[in-house]
Amino acid sequence: MSGKGEKSSGRKSNLEPEPQVNPYADILTCLRDAFNSGRTRPAEFRVSQLCGLSRFLKENRKLLLDALTQDLNKPASEADISEIVLCEGEVKLALNNLHTWMKDEQVEKNLATQMDSAFIRKEPYGVALIIAPWNYPLNLVLVPLVGAIAAGNCVVLKPSEISKGMEKVIAEVLPQYLDKNCFTTVVGGPQEATILLKNKFDYIFFTGSPRVGQIVMSAASKHLTPLTLELGGKNPCYVDDNCDLQNVANRVAWFRFLNAGQTCVAPDYVLCSRETQEKLLPALQRAVTQFYGQDPQNSPDLARIINDKHFHRLQGLLGNGRAAIGGQSDEQERYIAPTVLVDVKETDPVMQEEIFGPILPIFNVQSIDEAIAFIRKREKPLALYAFSNDSKVVNKVLDQTSSGSFGGNDGFMFMTMTSMPFGGVGHSGMGTYHGKFTFDTFSHRRGCLLSSPHLEMFKKIRYPPYSPRHRKLMVWLLEHKLGFPCSIL
Template identity: 45%
Template sequence: MANVHQLLERQQAWFRTGESRSYAFRLTQLKKLKQAVAEREAAILAALRADLNKSEHEAYTLEIGPFYTEINFAIKHLRAWMKPKRVRTPMTHLGSRSTIMPEPLGSVLIISPWNYPFNLTLTPLIGAIAAGNTAILKPSELSPAISGVLESLAAESFQPEYITVVQGGAETSRELVGLPFDHIFYTGGTAVGKLVMAAAAPNLTPVTLELGGKSPCIVHHDASIALAARRIAFGKFLNSGQTCVAPDYLLVHRSVKGALLEAIGQAVTSFYGEEPLKHPDYGRIASRRHYERLKSFLQDGKAVIGGGSDDESLRIAPTILEDVAWSSPVMQEEIFGPILPVFTYEDPQEAIALVNARPRPLALYVFSQNEAVQRQFTSSISFGGGCINDTMLHLGSPYLPFGGVGQSGIGSYHGEYSFRTFSHMKSVLKQTTAFDFPFRYPSFKNGIKIIRMLMKP
């Protein structure tokens, strides 16, 4: 394992040279990163297949393609993001000009998870580069093939004083988060997120925590059932459900439950055949420990779709569970697998109360044709982000901030929000020397009358 303390010190020293601050440098590095990925597409696809059995369709659609969208967006808008922005000045500051100047934070740490190990490592890096920082990347040890590709990509494209990859297990992560970085960006589970935040606190290191939670999917009686079923199955069972914004449980209007479950079953068959566990492109669970945890959840209800598993390949079939208790283990934590409990409701207020009785989720999905019902759900429930009549797609837009709220996360990124996450917005007021208002000084007689007039309630 590299001496991470010395590595950080080298990055901090190189950052102080100021080389990473110019527009030309940042633009060049973004283009270099894009080219490095393009040249390694085959290796990236092979590594994602090796780690998670991701098909080319799934890997490109959800990992490589969104990376290109993000980096192209950053290249296009970088100059505008970097430009100091003039803002208005109050009457009390007559004669002055106010400016907000983005500046890089310094040296940042990006810790990424195993479920989307390529995208969730390099998409935050786009923001760090665009903002002018140095970066240490710590990919997951549970996705060793793609971690190796990322390490070689960084080593062959950037000097270690600027960007580098550090591999290792939990001990390496603990050592890294205790160092005095200027920002830590962590994607993963809530329990580890709390540890990251605690470790960062002694250094007052700011953190972005992209976590998870139990994201509800609400299907009202007026939804387009066949379409909702396909989109729910898409969002839930891609990557074997190992997606932070996958629907975690279904809340279905009682009158359409049967029709929806039948349609989801048809969608699963159309995606993965009659025997998903034997489908060559159906993903596997990342680790034996995670597989056994998910397998135990199958006992928490009755499988009306799926329910099978394969101990050798670490696969669990796309599964819908009914007769699940809200107090059961499967409902006490984020599932993060291809198991979807289903509950029913009679009216929107009942569904809203059920969701709001639990920690605020990372995502919310609402299927309804009625705009008033859509507004009722989205305005009455606090959540990180979500979709109406779809799942997951909000995650792929560089125009929308992505992040959680409460226990589902702190901070956001994507597009300009990534640039802002890795920047300090520095305030500068430039005052005129052509004149000076004497009433501001304590020696001016009756100055308080003028001040009260200018700053009256």
């Protein structure tokens, strides 16, 4: 659930040319000294910091809800299920499994190494940078942080300056629960982010738009820094003619209008036949009325647009096609009504850029094959959805397309599953996280082979001068695997 870019969505704005002064050099030196001292490596330290995160969430629940209300007018129920509860679940999972995750992983050996000890060690990268967006300003800071802590890293957090309420909590309250020598927060906008990225980090985790992702990747490349990019894109939603349309409408409407549509995995447009569109529209209207009442503007369950800039961008998109449902807006409240657009053109901005608001265009196709072709000629999306009573239709869309995640007959409930990796592919991102996958993301998998300093008589066949007999024996030893652990070390 990532925030989007400046033009097409709501993430980090343009990163401006940096001044020569580097105010973060001393901070990073202190973090690197703390990491090099080995402070973050023991399991006991990691557990203590994860427990600190748990206390932060429990003791500041009202403060967090108030910040989410201030930034997005986010309903308490949405704030709970999409922000606080998911973060609590990630912390609990890490605490319950940390020792298992940290264990060396034994690997298969060949006969030539049968007396050696071979394993994979999960070691922390060092000092990691986490840059988060504004649309889920708690979730998208803390979930990566949980994995970074569990993996034993020091961390610099950069929350979004757009979600000012949550930025303040992350900067002023969260540090009270963590080791200040190992974790710090940097606040500010594009200028501060640009200066920050000038520094060398050991890992960068960025959630934002593809456009800014390219800037982050370019900055990382100067230091050959590994990174994860959680980006976005336009998520297609195919609706088959053979559907329970009210069920489809209920699910699509909720996932589209949750958080006022400011969700990177929300269905961004519907592909269906014109006949299905005419049946789907009244079902969508019933869903909107059931969820938000006759006047959604007065509903306590509908969030608002993050700021004036994004409100005006969305207001401009309302002029694409025709508003079959909604279309109203109120600048003073930054309110955009749950809106469904029809008669849109493929070249319209609403079909070209990520919407990141409560607007759902419907684009007509005549067959599933046409829908698949439409999807495949565009960048690979972060998520893709297909609705049909026929499982063969859903599986055909799954088999013949590519996306970061896929939902058949539902929306982005996969986001709630720590057992599932989440991340983009191609233009929508690289790398995955959630649950153990976040621990893995922030861990370097170090291949290790420990051999005895003795037993040289068994090693001699490797050395020159080479003979046909020794070569044949070495080939045999290398080709045959040992199916059980054996080590004299």
